[in-house]
Amino acid sequence: MKIIGINGSPRKNQTTQKSLETCLDAARKELDRIETEIIELADLNIRGCLDCGYCKKQLKCKQEDDLNSLIPTLSDKNIAGIIIGTPVYLGTMTSQCKAFLDRSVLFRRNGFIFRNKVGGVLAIGGVRNGGQELTIQAVQAALMCHDMICVSDGLNTCHFGATLFSGDKAALMLTHLAFRPPKILDDE
Ligand SMILES: Cc1cc2nc3c(=O)[nH]c(=O)nc-3n(C[C@H](O)[C@H](O)[C@H](O)COP(=O)(O)O)c2cc1C
Numbered sequence: 001m002k003i004i005g006i007n008g009s010p011r012k013n014q015t016t017q018k019s020l021e022t023c024l025d026a027a028r029k030e031l032d033r034i035e036t037e038i039i040e041l042a043d044l045n046i047r048g049c050l051d052c053g054y055c056k057k058q059l060k061c062k063q064e065d066d067l068n069s070l071i072p073t074l075s076d077k078n079i080a081g082i083i084i085g086t087p088v089y090l091g092t093m094t095s096q097c098k099a100f101l102d103r104s105v106l107f108r109r110n111g112f113i114f115r116n117k118v119g120g121v122l123a124i125g126g127v128r129n130g131g132q133e134l135t136i137q138a139v140q141a142a143l144m145c146h147d148m149i150c151v152s153d154g155l156n157t158c159h160f161g162a163t164l165f166s167g168d169k170a171a172l173m174l175t176h177l178a179f180r181p182p183k184i185l186d187d188e
Helices: 015-030 067-074 095-103 105-109 132-145
Strands: 002-007 035-040 079-087 118-125 162-165 173-176 183-185
Touching: 002 015, 015 035, 015 079, 015 118, 015 162, 035 067, 079 095, 079 132, 095 105, 095 132, 118 132, 132 162
Parallel strands: 002 035, 002 079, 079 118, 118 162
Antiparallel strands: 162 173, 173 183
């Protein structure tokens, strides 16, 4: 069983990456046989969808950028869950995250490949109330289009997903992760 994290930040190895790592570490602690992998969109060139209709007939995009290289990884039948982490940019997800989600329509158009997989969302702002909840719900809207099962409330009354903020110091985060008490994470 595998859980994939998608890091929607244009910055490598920053707060979104660390937040995803925290979630995936927790998942592996719950169950030894969970494999995890993080895809950093910062490493990839993924443009917006052109609505050309090419992917209505095949599991492939006509655009020659990096989206097609993700198809084998993301169509793996062992994937049980996908966690999307995105920084909050002007109150919603990054353009990198939105471009990835729009282009992910090819998985929907070719047999709803993400159907019934669990989808979690982390939104990381620079400030505590910077639009994280709206961002989470915008990402969840896309996950619902895929017929995924969105992570919702947890024992900690974390209604929508995990909201985090980086604050002044890039590595300092206050996390509200479902099923876990709020925790301060510091860079070591
Ligand atoms: C263009 C831009 C817009 C931003 N807009 C917001 C915002 O609306 N709300 C907020 O809380 N933080 C905002 N931020 C701050 C980032 O969300 C914050 O620095 C986040 O930690 C970045 O994630 P990363 O460290 O993984 O790159 C913005 C940053 C940039 C560059």
